[in-house]
Amino acid sequence: MKHNITLILFVVVVIISSYFLVESPYLIGTIVILVLVLFVVIVLGVSFIQFNYFVKSINKGDNKEISFTFDDGPNPETTPQVLAILACENIKATFFVIGHQLEENKALLLKIHNEGHTIGNHSYCHTKKLTLFSTIHLMNDIEKCSVAIEKIIHHKPLLFRPPFGITTPRYQRALKHLDMKSIGWNIRSFDTIAKNKKALYKKITRKISDGSIILFHDTQQITVDVLPEIIQFCKTNGITIVPLPELINTRAYA
Structure with a gap:
């Protein structure tokens, strides 16, 4: 490990x-x-998941294709809009969901799964305080989210994205014990703070390259608004969008 x-x-x-x-x-x-x-x-090392300092994360694929990933859902207002856009273009994405939001959005999570998208674990409580948790507490939180997902889609996720991209040695130990893979990104849209759709479009499209893993949030209306234009950019430039497990050649579920 780089830290050692x-x-x-x-x-x-x-x-x-x-x-x-x-x-x-x-x-x-x-x-x-x-x-x-x-x-x-x-x-x-703690703040930038791409450094792979504490945890070895998959931040980019080895192929020419790219993948879309969406964090922090499901959201009853915006997630269905994202799904409709993806369905129209026959694109399969990965949704890293927050466990505590699933109780009131079971049908929506099942819809995401049934439409062929991959479900990943984004922790149960989704708080920066997770970095202060003991390894056991952290494992319990991640496992609690996995159990909540499995109860709904009948598959246990193997892909985990640390909240806020923050990693620590405890994450490394927890994920090793749970036999899960950490998934990062090489393009962070910052759509949670974006105010201008045109600027967001330029920010994302100028960084797209072979193997890109793009981080979106299916909780933001601006993401819904810019997504069709980004898809059109990819189509115009011959860029194929594939499911994340295909891009990184790994299993999504146990």
Whole structure:
């Protein structure tokens, strides 16, 4: 794991610095700088899933095709609109759902599944506090979401997307124990904060490349509004949109 390598290098550099600077007035300053560098590396590793620092995540496919993924649903207002657009274009996407929202949206989750889309786990409680949970608590939260999904679609998901893309060593241990894969992205739409459809369209389309995994949210009206245009862009440029399991060559369910 990258974190272990970083810690080993940090210790080695501190030892070497201490040896050569043992009588130097710069020793303490050097160690302080090294500690700050380590802190920055850890913060970046926690915050950016693409770094694969604590958890090895799949952030892009190896093929020329791309995949659409949608987080934070199901939402009774916007998810059906997303489904209608995808159905019209015969596109299969992946929906990373939040467990606590399923109780009131069972029929909608079943509809997503029955229309051929993949269901992934996006945690049960979906809070940044998950990073503070113990490994056992984290495992229980993820498993609780998987159980809720399985009760509705009769399949247990193997794909997990960490809320907010935040990862820690506890996630690595939890996912290893649960035999689940962490799924990231290489294009983050930021549609939850986007205000301008044209700007959102440009932001996404200029980054599309072979193997792209695009992160949308099926909870946003602006996503519903821009989705047909992004699909048209892909069609015009000969870009094929395939299901995520096909793109990354893995199973979606146990």
